[in-house]
Amino acid sequence: MISSVIARLSRDSNPAKLKDRLITHSGIEVGELVGHHSLPIIIETVDADALECAHQWIRDLPGVEFVDVVSVFFCEESSRARSDATEFTG
Secondary structure (H helix, E strand, O other): OEEEEEEEEOOOOOHHHHHHHHOOOOOEEEOOOEOOOEEEEEEEEOOHHHHHHHHHHHHHOOOEEEEEEEEEEOOOOOOOOOEOHHHHOO
16 A cells, blocks of 8 residues: 655654654655645555554654645555554554
């Protein structure tokens, strides 16, 4: 599954630090900051449960106020790196 989201950041967030934290996951790609508070993110996971875990993990990161889901693509196969739910727990 592939989801594109926009993380809405708080005024006191550190976008560079947040981006560094996000890119530690193989199934996450982070775009360039839009304005001062919008960070586009693409998430690719193995299934819907892992996708929900990824969304929740992003929502819980310091500096993230809200996550807008732009789109979700349900796909069976992909050549890109994908995350499973265990990557976003613990």
